Amino acid sequence: MADCQMRFSRKNPVFAFHFFLFISVFCSLARLCSAAYTLAQGQSMPDGETLVSDGQDFELGFFSPENSTSRFVGIWYRNIPVKTYTWVANRESPISDKAGVLTIGSDGNLVVLNGNKSLVWSSNASGVSENSTAILNEKGNLILSSSDSVGDINKAYWQSFDNPTDTYLPGMRVVVNRAKGENPAFTSWKSDNNPSRGNYSLGLDPRGSPQIVIWEGSRRRWRSGPWNSQIFTGVPNMSSTLLYGFRLSNEDDDGNRYFTYVPFNTSDEMMFRIRWDGFEEQLRWEEDNNRWGVMQSQPASTNECELYNKCGNFSVCSSWESPICSCLEGFQPSHWDQWRERNWSGGCSRKTPLQCQRNSSEEDGFVGVKSVKLPDFADLLPPEGDADNCKERCLSNCTCTAYAYISGIGCLVWNGELLDVQHFTKGGSTLFIRLAHSDLGGGKSISTVLIVIIAIIGAALLGVFFCLAWRFKSKLKILPTSTPVAWLRNNEVPPLDARNSADISTELSGSVDLGIESSKVNGELPLFNFNFVAVATNNFSEENKLGQGGFGPVYKGMLPGGQEIAVKRLSRKSGQGVEEFKNEIILIAKLQHRNLVRLLGCCLEGEEKMLVYEYMPNKSLDSFLFDPEKQGLLDWRKRYAIIEGIARGLLYLHRDSRLRIIHRDLKASNILLDEDMNPKISDFGMARIFGGNQNEANTNRVVGTYGYMSPEYAMEGLFSVKSDVYSFGVLLLEIVSGRRNTSYRLTEYASLLGFAWHLWTEGKAMELVDPSMAETCTRNEALRCIQVGMLCVQDSPGYRPTMSSVVLMLESETANLPLPRQPTFTSMRGSVDTDFYSEGHDYASLNDLTVTMMVDGR
Numbered sequence: 001m002a003d004c005q006m007r008f009s010r011k012n013p014v015f016a017f018h019f020f021l022f023i024s025v026f027c028s029l030a031r032l033c034s035a036a037y038t039l040a041q042g043q044s045m046p047d048g049e050t051l052v053s054d055g056q057d058f059e060l061g062f063f064s065p066e067n068s069t070s071r072f073v074g075i076w077y078r079n080i081p082v083k084t085y086t087w088v089a090n091r092e093s094p095i096s097d098k099a100g101v102l103t104i105g106s107d108g109n110l111v112v113l114n115g116n117k118s119l120v121w122s123s124n125a126s127g128v129s130e131n132s133t134a135i136l137n138e139k140g141n142l143i144l145s146s147s148d149s150v151g152d153i154n155k156a157y158w159q160s161f162d163n164p165t166d167t168y169l170p171g172m173r174v175v176v177n178r179a180k181g182e183n184p185a186f187t188s189w190k191s192d193n194n195p196s197r198g199n200y201s202l203g204l205d206p207r208g209s210p211q212i213v214i215w216e217g218s219r220r221r222w223r224s225g226p227w228n229s230q231i232f233t234g235v236p237n238m239s240s241t242l243l244y245g246f247r248l249s250n251e252d253d254d255g256n257r258y259f260t261y262v263p264f265n266t267s268d269e270m271m272f273r274i275r276w277d278g279f280e281e282q283l284r285w286e287e288d289n290n291r292w293g294v295m296q297s298q299p300a301s302t303n304e305c306e307l308y309n310k311c312g313n314f315s316v317c318s319s320w321e322s323p324i325c326s327c328l329e330g331f332q333p334s335h336w337d338q339w340r341e342r343n344w345s346g347g348c349s350r351k352t353p354l355q356c357q358r359n360s361s362e363e364d365g366f367v368g369v370k371s372v373k374l375p376d377f378a379d380l381l382p383p384e385g386d387a388d389n390c391k392e393r394c395l396s397n398c399t400c401t402a403y404a405y406i407s408g409i410g411c412l413v414w415n416g417e418l419l420d421v422q423h424f425t426k427g428g429s430t431l432f433i434r435l436a437h438s439d440l441g442g443g444k445s446i447s448t449v450l451i452v453i454i455a456i457i458g459a460a461l462l463g464v465f466f467c468l469a470w471r472f473k474s475k476l477k478i479l480p481t482s483t484p485v486a487w488l489r490n491n492e493v494p495p496l497d498a499r500n501s502a503d504i505s506t507e508l509s510g511s512v513d514l515g516i517e518s519s520k521v522n523g524e525l526p527l528f529n530f531n532f533v534a535v536a537t538n539n540f541s542e543e544n545k546l547g548q549g550g551f552g553p554v555y556k557g558m559l560p561g562g563q564e565i566a567v568k569r570l571s572r573k574s575g576q577g578v579e580e581f582k583n584e585i586i587l588i589a590k591l592q593h594r595n596l597v598r599l600l601g602c603c604l605e606g607e608e609k610m611l612v613y614e615y616m617p618n619k620s621l622d623s624f625l626f627d628p629e630k631q632g633l634l635d636w637r638k639r640y641a642i643i644e645g646i647a648r649g650l651l652y653l654h655r656d657s658r659l660r661i662i663h664r665d666l667k668a669s670n671i672l673l674d675e676d677m678n679p680k681i682s683d684f685g686m687a688r689i690f691g692g693n694q695n696e697a698n699t700n701r702v703v704g705t706y707g708y709m710s711p712e713y714a715m716e717g718l719f720s721v722k723s724d725v726y727s728f729g730v731l732l733l734e735i736v737s738g739r740r741n742t743s744y745r746l747t748e749y750a751s752l753l754g755f756a757w758h759l760w761t762e763g764k765a766m767e768l769v770d771p772s773m774a775e776t777c778t779r780n781e782a783l784r785c786i787q788v789g790m791l792c793v794q795d796s797p798g799y800r801p802t803m804s805s806v807v808l809m810l811e812s813e814t815a816n817l818p819l820p821r822q823p824t825f826t827s828m829r830g831s832v833d834t835d836f837y838s839e840g841h842d843y844a845s846l847n848d849l850t851v852t853m854m855v856d857g858r
């Protein structure tokens with residue numbers, strides 16, 4: 001009874017304790033005691049009483065907004081002192097006095113009645129049983145279902161999460177359905193203290209790839225840009241912590257897909273809300289400050305370009321330019337006079353009509369615009385072919401004005417006007433605009449001139465840079481004892497005199513901006529001097545240390561321009577360092593692929609050898625995959641994208657790059673993740689170049705990691721592209737299962753492979769799937785992945801598929817896969833693999849554990 005009273009609180013103290021009143025209150029308490037957060041048929045909740053959710057977080061009852069006397073039925077946070085209403089029932093029909101009552105009507109619907117018992121609001125669901133019950137669940141969802149399935153969302157006739165007001169709470173699902181069109185699910189309050197429908201709504205537009213839209217009435221006010229299965233592409237600031245939570249389900253039988261959001265930390269109180277003044281906010285309750293913290297807000301109030309189609313049709317908005325609006329290439333202002341007066345509403349129009357519009361023999365072409373928010377109203381073409389195919393498909397349709405080939409989405413095309421294009425300083429997508437042949441010509445000559453100018457400046461800077469580098473080197477020779485390392489030991493940063501700063505800035509522009517290009521030309525790589533790297537990494541401080549890899553520590557650094565880098569400093573102790581270093585540096589310089597980590601430069605001074613890479617904010621795959629706290633962040637979509645990315649990167653190494661390269665140490669810790677969780681293969685240190693047709697070699701040094709090594713490599717030192725395929729198979733099974741191959745060492749199956757084979761033969765392969773993402777997992781894809789994984793880890797290299805067939809098998813939904821043979825070999829004999837970035841892991845005794853094993857072969 002005490003518990004019951006606590007949950008069923010009376011807000012307004014009753015001063016006159018009439019005996020009869022007391023009895024009736026007692027009765028109503030007693031009635032609700034069986035389930036204190038439910039309202040059953042025949043029960044009613046008068047103004048002043050509340051229902052409290054299971055878990056005590058939410059409360060349902062009558063309230064008046066600040067400065068208002070009108071009464072509304074709503075749900076609010078019970079434990080948060082700032083009154084925050086997450087849902088309102090009778091938002092359009094307030095009750096003027098405190099005589100209202102919430103009850104379940106005779107038709108079984110939830111109803112709000114006023115003092116004279118007339119209907120103010122009804123849940124108005126059809127097919128409701130006459131004996132129904134409402135329950136307020138722990139997520140703040142008010143659910144109406146029949147009395148024998150209380151609280152079962154799947155059998156609910158009606159629920160507040162399906163009929164939200166202005167607030168999205170975690171656990172809600174927002175429907176996207178191509179056939180049904182736009183879904184403005186959330187509508188703002190009219191003002192801060194009036195919950196009736198305001199001017200703004202927030203919801204989803206399913207066209208092309210789904211995007212979030214804010215409407216003002218029926219006009220668009222802001223949009224997020226299409227979802228690429230990881231982020232909304234038009235929100236370049238959508239940081240990885242923010243994007244973690246969004247998920248879009250696959251289409252169900254009714255064509256519905258559902259957007260959900262799971263907070264990074266599920267114990268956070270968090271919500272999204274469309275404010276009465278038209279701004280969408282993501283709020284998180286800050287216990288310490290006792291207020292709602294705004295994590296992000298759209299449209300950004302400081303950036304005019306965020307407002308929908310600010311500059312009109314066929315134009316582009318760049319917030320940092322003045323004026324902010326300009327026409328897209330090949331277009332000119334429709335009305336020069338208005339445009340000059342900064343009235344952008346007329347937009348721009350095409351200078352020369354397209355080929356099909358004017359009977360010409362000259363074929364149209366495309367001009368690429370980088371780093372933009374893609375225009376609105378994209379159409380998604382059926383998935384087939386690549387970027388070139390996308391271009392052809394656009395060219396073949398006269399109405400097509402632009403296309404973009406976006407990874408994670410596919411081929412998007414635009415028919416008609418290009419609206420709401422925004423330029424970003426970083427991130428964004430590349431849009432290809434269709435132009436008449438003559439408009440292309442002009443652009444081309446300008447860009448040719450630019451390229452020539454850039455090339456000349458680049459060559460000049462490069463010359464200056466090499467000259468300075470040479471001078472710096474010769475300066476070092478004069479100081480035999482005072483090597484850069486000696487400076488470091490004394491914990492002093494070498495003084496940055498004027499000469500040195502000049503060095504650095506030259507190096508910056510020379511190496512970062514132009515060095516990569518130049519490396520392609522003459523096989524050289526930008527060279528950083530030691531001094532410079534020391535400053536960038538804060539003198540190799542412990543705070544900057546990202547982890548300890550096989551060949552030495554890795555530090556985070558920042559170039560003066562703000563670009564983040566990862567510096568791998570080869571420890572001189574590791575005997576094998578020199579050879580691998582040279583290998584790595586020559587190889588990586590020649591390799592460019594989106595799934596390979598990019599080498600920005602290196603540093604070779606005295607005994608110091610360092611590699612400078614692009615920085616990967618999300619560290620390595622194993623830091624997510626094998627961490628129980630974080631593995632839930634990798635849902636099936638992301639994992640599948642990671643598998644495909646690794647496969648493509650490896651295929652490039654094996655086949656597509658000019659050199660045939662075998663990685664030889666592919667493992668989870670060598671897969672780094674960028675801010676969008678795209679995988680990048682790192683550590684080519686052990687790869688070897690193959691000449692011509694040679695596809696198998698014998699080595700007298702076996703380098704690799706137990707658990708990922710193929711039988712022929714571990715036992716005989718034979719390596720080939722098929723040994724990489726084996727490692728890929730192990731990695732694939734690890735990604736699907738979320739377990740290390742080696743973690744089964746002590747069980748009856750001896751390895752993940754053994755266990756997978758066991759489940760596979762029993763027909764229970766789905767049990768291998770990581771439970772933390774089982775619900776986002778697509779059965780067919782998972783089974784296909786497991787089968788491909790099993791094919792890759794077959795004992796005999798001859799049976800294993802090549803990476804090109806692996807890519808095909810992963811991508812084709814219909815292909816009939818061969819049946820795998822049982823893997824009998826396991827290469828676990830007590831070793832631990834380590835990380836490129838191993839932050840937060842247990843590598844204290846690294847020296848005792850051999851990371852990469854070296855065996856003298858035959």
Ligand SMILES: *[C@@H]1O[C@H](CO)[C@@H](O)[C@H](O)[C@H]1NC(C)=O
Nearest residue numbers: 065066067068191192193194
């Ligand atoms: C309520 O009224 C007070 C005094 O007029 C005012 O300061 C406050 O901002 C009002 N609150 C809201 C939410 O309108």
Ligand SMILES: *[C@@H]1O[C@H](CO)[C@@H](O)[C@H](O)[C@H]1NC(C)=O
Nearest residue numbers: 096097099114115116117118
């Ligand atoms: C309902 O009751 C109010 C007073 O509470 C009264 O003013 C109003 O006329 C009544 N309406 C109807 C339809 O009876």
Ligand SMILES: *[C@@H]1O[C@H](CO)[C@@H](O)[C@H](O)[C@H]1NC(C)=O
Nearest residue numbers: 119120121122123124125126
């Ligand atoms: C209830 O739904 C019916 C159609 O299902 C609609 O005609 C009616 O206006 C709705 N009533 C309310 C109060 O929303």
Ligand SMILES: *[C@@H]1O[C@H](CO)[C@@H](O)[C@H](O)[C@H]1NC(C)=O
Nearest residue numbers: 041042130131132146147148
């Ligand atoms: C409604 O269902 C509940 C539980 O199934 C039952 O106890 C109650 O008697 C039913 N009431 C009516 C009016 O059928």
Ligand SMILES: *[C@@H]1O[C@H](CO)[C@@H](O)[C@H](O)[C@H]1NC(C)=O
Nearest residue numbers: 190191198199200276277278
């Ligand atoms: C909503 O629209 C009306 C009519 O256009 C306007 O008067 C009012 O100021 C708008 N309210 C807000 C909050 O923008």
Ligand SMILES: *[C@@H]1O[C@H](CO)[C@@H](O)[C@H](O)[C@H]1NC(C)=O
Nearest residue numbers: 235236237300302303306424
């Ligand atoms: C992104 O963030 C930067 C700084 O954090 C800010 O200057 C910029 O305006 C933001 N861009 C957008 C589109 O919100």
Ligand SMILES: *[C@@H]1O[C@H](CO)[C@@H](O)[C@H](O)[C@H]1NC(C)=O
Nearest residue numbers: 264265266267268269287629
């Ligand atoms: C989640 O938040 C709670 C309280 O806000 C905190 O104690 C906990 O450490 C957080 N968990 C993680 C994984 O950040």
Ligand SMILES: *[C@@H]1O[C@H](CO)[C@@H](O)[C@H](O)[C@H]1NC(C)=O
Nearest residue numbers: 335338341343344345346347
């Ligand atoms: C801008 O131009 C449009 C016509 O394109 C016109 O209707 C509108 O009044 C102009 N706005 C201003 C502020 O001049």
Ligand SMILES: *[C@@H]1O[C@H](CO)[C@@H](O)[C@H](O)[C@H]1NC(C)=O
Nearest residue numbers: 312313345346347416417419
């Ligand atoms: C801009 O494009 C939209 C959508 O195609 C069209 O409705 C509108 O009329 C265009 N505006 C102008 C000024 O041409």
Ligand SMILES: *[C@@H]1O[C@H](CO)[C@@H](O)[C@H](O)[C@H]1NC(C)=O
Nearest residue numbers: 355356357358359360361362
């Ligand atoms: C377009 O070209 C066709 C054949 O090349 C010709 O018959 C037709 O008259 C042309 N139309 C115009 C408007 O030039």
Ligand SMILES: *[C@@H]1O[C@H](CO)[C@@H](O)[C@H](O)[C@H]1NC(C)=O
Nearest residue numbers: 379396397398399400414415
């Ligand atoms: C060209 O695109 C339009 C708009 O999407 C479409 O209706 C039409 O069928 C397409 N034509 C061809 C030949 O594909």
